[in-house]
Every structure is written in C-alpha cells, then in structure tokens.
Amino acid sequence: MELRDRLAIALDFDDLVEAQRMARQLKPWFGVAKVGLELYAAAGPETVASLVDEGFQVFLDLKLHDIPTTVRRAARVIGALGASYLTLHAQSGAVMLRAGVDGLHDGADAAGLPAPVALGVTILTSDADAPPHILGKRVSASVEGGCGGIVCAAADVREAKQLAPRMLAVVPGIRPSQGDRHDQARSATPQQALDLGADLLVVGRPVTGAPDPAKAAAELFEEIAPTDPS
C-alpha cells in the first residue's frame, strides 16, 4: 500500500467548499479524506460523493452509538453512499456493532458497491483516564461484532493487535515531532505510530490549522519517508 493511502486528513470544517479546497491542496500526501460530525452536519451525505469525485477514499467518522435497529438502518443508508470506512462506538457492544456491519453490507450490496470497512472506536484519544482493561473489552466487541478494524491510540496498537491480529488499526492523535498536541492526550509522531503497527494514520489540526497546510503536509510526510538526497 502506498504511504498516502495510509494517511487520512481530518476535514473538520463547517463548510464543504472550504473542506474541498483543503482536500485538493493536500491530495499529494493524503489518499483518505475523513469526514467527521462537523462537516457531515454542515453538508450532509453529498460530502461523500464530492470527495470520492475528487479521487479520495472517504472515511465517515460518525461514531454511531444507538440501539441496534437504529444503527442497522442508519448503516444501511450509509453503506450506499460510497464511503470506504465508517466508525461505530465499540463501547456500545458486539450486538450493536454486528447490526451496524450487517446494515452496511446490505446498503452497499443494494447499491452495487463494496461495503465500507466498519471501525470500532475503542477509547477516544483525548481520554487520558480510561481504565486499562477497557481496551481489551472494546477490541473483543469489535471482533465479535464483525468490524474490519478499530480506532485506537498509537500506544494501544500492540495490545489491540495481540487480541485481533487481522484488524486494521486506525490511529488519530498524530502530531509532528515539533508542535502543539492540542486536546490529544495520547498522541504519537507518525513514525512512532507506524512503528507500533498502525495501518492508517489520522491527521487533522497539525496540517489543516497550519499557516501553510501543504508545507505542513509535506514536512509530515518527509518525517516518515525522507526523500533520498542522492
């Protein structure tokens, strides 16, 4: 897999035009565009098609958490949108996750699309106080619920992969070696996260909030894949 397909840019904006403009300028470094609650609330399902048209894989970070029937029905609608990834809260348990995965598959099948990968969100990376046993419980729920991956902090990837070696590990809270950690209590540099076994890295503010986002993206990329000067 190319490095850019392992990098997701978090488009946390309240305006689709602004998000598209940001996505376009970051395309050389990011193959995945993450749409979170803010952008989805502002621009709705059309966001997915517009970013797919720009050539991105779309990661819908909607963190579903509700009764299983509601999640199944919502996931069925989402499955037909063309996204590549969808997050669901693993805290909700295996039954809800399974309902979401089934819904995603039904929706994608009906639309003739490949089903998005369901990702169980284990512990929010802003949460520094989660008790240690919670990770295993949430990884197991994700496996049992049929998810293809999990979202966890870099520091949790090793333990998570011991429990679920085939799960894709998606890691937010990525920070360049120099810079602000914002509200991410358990952050890691991109290289640390990859060394720990992360498959997909989620990066937001260090790039989108930089005075020159393309320069920040290039520098971040360079930290992982230094260009050979010879």
Ligand code: C5P
């Ligand atoms: O700006 P920053 O790089 O902190 O962005 C991280 C993104 O990853 C945000 O969109 C946030 O919602 C998301 N996220 C997270 N922790 C999780 C799951 C998703 O920070 N466990």
